Amino acid sequence: MTENNFQRWVCDACGYIYDEAKGDPDSGLMPGTRYADIPDDWQCPLCGLTKSDLRLLPEVATVAAKRPATVPSGKSGLCKGGDDYIVIVGGGIAGWSVAEAIRRREPMRPVLLVSACHGLVYPKPAISMALAMGKKPDDLVDMDATAKAAELGIEVRPETRIIKLDVARKRLTTVKGGIRYERLILALGAQQRVLTVAGDAADQIVRVNDLGSYRQLRDLMTPGVKRVTILGAGLIGCEFADDMSGAGYQVTVIDPAPRPLSSLVPHQISDELGVRLAAKGVDWKMGATLQELNHGEAGLHAMLSDGKVLETDLVLSAAGLVPNTQLAEKAGLATDIGIVVNNVMQTSRPDVYAIGDCASLSGQVFAYIEPIRRQAEAIAADICGEQERFMPLPPLVKVKTPSMPISVCRPSGPIADDAWVAVDDPDDGLHFEIRSDKTIAGFVLSGTLASKAGGHYQRLRA
Numbered sequence: 001m002t003e004n005n006f007q008r009w010v011c012d013a014c015g016y017i018y019d020e021a022k023g024d025p026d027s028g029l030m031p032g033t034r035y036a037d038i039p040d041d042w043q044c045p046l047c048g049l050t051k052s053d054l055r056l057l058p059e060v061a062t063v064a065a066k067r068p069a070t071v072p073s074g075k076s077g078l079c080k081g082g083d084d085y086i087v088i089v090g091g092g093i094a095g096w097s098v099a100e101a102i103r104r105r106e107p108m109r110p111v112l113l114v115s116a117c118h119g120l121v122y123p124k125p126a127i128s129m130a131l132a133m134g135k136k137p138d139d140l141v142d143m144d145a146t147a148k149a150a151e152l153g154i155e156v157r158p159e160t161r162i163i164k165l166d167v168a169r170k171r172l173t174t175v176k177g178g179i180r181y182e183r184l185i186l187a188l189g190a191q192q193r194v195l196t197v198a199g200d201a202a203d204q205i206v207r208v209n210d211l212g213s214y215r216q217l218r219d220l221m222t223p224g225v226k227r228v229t230i231l232g233a234g235l236i237g238c239e240f241a242d243d244m245s246g247a248g249y250q251v252t253v254i255d256p257a258p259r260p261l262s263s264l265v266p267h268q269i270s271d272e273l274g275v276r277l278a279a280k281g282v283d284w285k286m287g288a289t290l291q292e293l294n295h296g297e298a299g300l301h302a303m304l305s306d307g308k309v310l311e312t313d314l315v316l317s318a319a320g321l322v323p324n325t326q327l328a329e330k331a332g333l334a335t336d337i338g339i340v341v342n343n344v345m346q347t348s349r350p351d352v353y354a355i356g357d358c359a360s361l362s363g364q365v366f367a368y369i370e371p372i373r374r375q376a377e378a379i380a381a382d383i384c385g386e387q388e389r390f391m392p393l394p395p396l397v398k399v400k401t402p403s404m405p406i407s408v409c410r411p412s413g414p415i416a417d418d419a420w421v422a423v424d425d426p427d428d429g430l431h432f433e434i435r436s437d438k439t440i441a442g443f444v445l446s447g448t449l450a451s452k453a454g455g456h457y458q459r460l461r462a
């Protein structure tokens with residue numbers, strides 16, 4: 001607990017942390033604003049849910065105080081795990097979420113988190129809106145891995161890449177030595193899909209999926225860069241298009257689909273978003289793909305599948321995610337589009353779990369924060385001998401396009417455009433629903449209406 005007893009609150013839907021010490025100056029909450037003093041109409045800056053949707057984070061001192069002094073802290077350099085260890089591979093939101101969930105149930109159990117990257121704790125959804133908010137990569141970081149590990153009373157090994165997993169011997173081989181485990185949790189994440197593009201500048205395409213690659217992107221955005229081309233008009237592509245056009249860049253978006261967000265929302269909302277972003281200068285090249293990218297005299301020369309050419313300074317790919325399954329596959333674990341798990345997130349080996357972007361339940365990957373938190377609870381419960389199954393429920397997704405706020409909560413899988421039913425709503429914006437057997441199975445709200453998504457979401461879940 002800090003000197004002034006400031007507390008931290010987490011938004012379970014998006015991972016945003018409201019720290020009373022820092023406040024939320026962008027929304028007018030000065031540093032030092034207590035949770036109790038947040039106005040009821042305040043909205044989470046990342047997902048739009050309200051104050052009542054925040055959950056108090058367990059205090060550092062509370063958790064750490066329960067730990068026996070003999071257990072090495074996060075700074076132990078030569079930790080090798082052991083036969084009683086829970087080992088988590090991955091320092092993203094999924095890895096840290098499961099560490100927290102285990103700690104809430106088991107204050108004493110030795111836990112080691114291994115991460116190929118720095119394992120920084122930050123709200124990943126904030127990346128695609130950081131530019132317009134004037135945030136640098138470091139501004140997004142909530143805590144470093146050592147501090148987070150100390151808070152939870154676990155051990156951590158950042159920048160430690162896993163080379164091999166031997167499930168029979170319950171052992172990981174890393175670049176820094178071997179690690180033994182009793183239970184293993186794979187939180188390996190996903191990578192941006194690599195598109196097949198020809199040309200001598202194809203390797204210049206930037207794929208942003210974490211803070212490290214966002215840092216690279218920011219480094220590439222030198223003052224000479226004015227024209228940005230985004231590959232993909234899905235959620236992330238549209239968010240970056242709004243963010244970058246808002247920051248003054250001349251943005252072009254290329255996608256084989258007929259309209260932006262085509263797999264997520266009905267065409268009326270797609271069309272309006274298209275118009276709003278076009279008004280900000282976004283040039284949509286729909287129904288096309290990037291075929292070739294070459295170095296030109298003034299920047300990069302892009303050739304599209306429809307024969308059009310364009311000059312650009314930077315190409316950013318947002319073409320969807322591919323789960324990281326290689327480590328599991330080589331170890332002989334069952335995989336399909338991801339690492340196959342059951343409803344307590346166990347893989348084909350009962351002592352190995354998978355969570356988040358790398359895990360696949362009934363052929364479906366749950367890449368949003370809210371299901372990841374519930375997956376973490378299911379794993380922690382199973383390890384502790386409790387019953388808590390992970391139930392797939394439609395997540396609430398805020399499309400972070402300030403030019404046209406959109407909130408969508410929909411069942412997985414393809415939805416025919418005409419299955420969306422328009423709802424008359426007195427407020428400003430569009431409202432559509434998906435109905436099944438007279439109950440509402442999903443909804444999408446735009447404009448001012450999007451701010452009411454929390455209420456619709458709670459009713460749908462009830």
Ligand code: FE
Pocket residue numbers: 011012013014015016044045046047048049
């Ligand atoms: Fe949120």
